[in-house]
Amino acid sequence: MQFIIDHYNYWLVIILMMAGFYTVISRSNLIKKIAGLSIFQVSVFMLYISIGHVKDGAAPIIESDVTVYSNPLPHVLILTAIVVGVATTALGLALVVRIKEAYGTIEEDDIHKQDQSL
Amino acid sequence: MMHNLILKVVSKFLIPLIMLFALYVQFHGDFGPGGGFQAGVIFSAAFILYTIVFGLDAAKRIIPPGVLKVLASLGVLIYAGTGIAGLILGGNYLEYGVLASNKLAGQHIGILVIELGVGITVASVMMIIFFAFAERGRS
Amino acid sequence: MIDSIIDITLLTFLVITALAIIRSHSLLAVVMLFGIFSLLSAGVFVVLDAVDVAFTEAAVGAGISTVLMLATLALTYKHKEEKTEKTPIHAGWLPLTVVLITGSLLIYGTSDIPAFGDAKAPSQTHVGPYYLEKSIPETGVPNVVTAVLASYRGFDTLGEVTVIFTAGVAVMLLIGRRRKTKPENTDSGDDNHDA
Numbered sequence: 001m002q003f004i005i006d007h008y009n010y011w012l013v014i015i016l017m018m019a020g021f022y023t024v025i026s027r028s029n030l031i032k033k034i035a036g037l038s039i040f041q042v043s044v045f046m047l048y049i050s051i052g053h054v055k056d057g058a059a060p061i062i063e064s065d066v067t068v069y070s071n072p073l074p075h076v077l078i079l080t081a082i083v084v085g086v087a088t089t090a091l092g093l094a095l096v097v098r099i100k101e102a103y104g105t106i107e108e109d110d111i112h113k114q115d116q117s118l
Numbered sequence: 119m120m121h122n123l124i125l126k127v128v129s130k131f132l133i134p135l136i137m138l139f140a141l142y143v144q145f146h147g148d149f150g151p152g153g154g155f156q157a158g159v160i161f162s163a164a165f166i167l168y169t170i171v172f173g174l175d176a177a178k179r180i181i182p183p184g185v186l187k188v189l190a191s192l193g194v195l196i197y198a199g200t201g202i203a204g205l206i207l208g209g210n211y212l213e214y215g216v217l218a219s220n221k222l223a224g225q226h227i228g229i230l231v232i233e234l235g236v237g238i239t240v241a242s243v244m245m246i247i248f249f250a251f252a253e254r255g256r257s
Numbered sequence: 258m259i260d261s262i263i264d265i266t267l268l269t270f271l272v273i274t275a276l277a278i279i280r281s282h283s284l285l286a287v288v289m290l291f292g293i294f295s296l297l298s299a300g301v302f303v304v305l306d307a308v309d310v311a312f313t314e315a316a317v318g319a320g321i322s323t324v325l326m327l328a329t330l331a332l333t334y335k336h337k338e339e340k341t342e343k344t345p346i347h348a349g350w351l352p353l354t355v356v357l358i359t360g361s362l363l364i365y366g367t368s369d370i371p372a373f374g375d376a377k378a379p380s381q382t383h384v385g386p387y388y389l390e391k392s393i394p395e396t397g398v399p400n401v402v403t404a405v406l407a408s409y410r411g412f413d414t415l416g417e418v419t420v421i422f423t424a425g426v427a428v429m430l431l432i433g434r435r436r437k438t439k440p441e442n443t444d445s446g447d448d449n450h451d452a
Contacts, residue, residue: 055374
């Protein structure tokens, strides 16, 4: 029971990760794949922030009457990662637009069929 | 344009408030949650709202895309330039202590200037990306 | 106690939203659910005391990412066309098996991680307390995340700004020009004319 209380947060986050991973590898629509990739990214961020969480701690902004703070280092790393993630998502969506203009479709199965027929 | 009337009136009221909030978040990043990235994204959200409601041509009259490209590079240059200013004044690259006579004042100046650079770059890049997507849709 | 209840509730909503994204066929519903997912994850970040991260995730995920996905949807599907995805034609059990194996391996791997919220875990004992103690004497900034981001780890932030700038340049290169060819022509390499 104590084991479940200690680790339930990580397990739920791993379930989210696997949901995003499943969307990427099993669906053939490119926009859905990018959405699944973003879900995967956000759940990895949640795993990091869960590792940095301290019980009964406060947000890492120094105030005069608070003694226990959460660890600020994962917050900094994840801030950078979120911004890099949005850059990657924007680039992926631009590529989807160009693929649509080149192949006429954004379903991966049709793209493979067109590539093999050349 | 009767079906757009409510949107136009409400967004004309909201857009200055969104920009003001973005400026608040930018310069109060030292004392509360905030900083350059959040402020840049919120500022670009105000302009994206303007583009959606009033059209791409009206938005391009306000901010020509050439200005956006210059602003995006300017932010990165401000950041790297602060580092070089540290080099010129005698310290290491990106050392803020030498930017003013007092070490703490130098840290404040350095953090403020680089957050400004970050905010400018993030806001203009988000607008560049959105304008690129919107431009492609018109044929 | 109330913290854990809010945490579990928000995470359960997130799992339900992720399952709805997998199952729904309408792409407009997928994009809207993605916005809901980002906003709920910002709520989870607030409960976990990461206010800066929650701010950025709400602004970036529920704002910019959702708007760009809607713009892509408008660019890739014609105006009156039905925006749904086709069902894939390859076997459905292989991805599920891979996902289940990976998930169980990960859950087995996290059984060694220190307890959730432990104050004596190795991740809280080395650099974290140093930043919390030395932030005000050395930089004078109460927000420790901003102090670390801008002063202690300023090089990483310079790299991050460069990454954002590069993404803007790359999107401009890919779709910055107005399309000059009609959609029926096959080669689309002729829209980089004027600089």
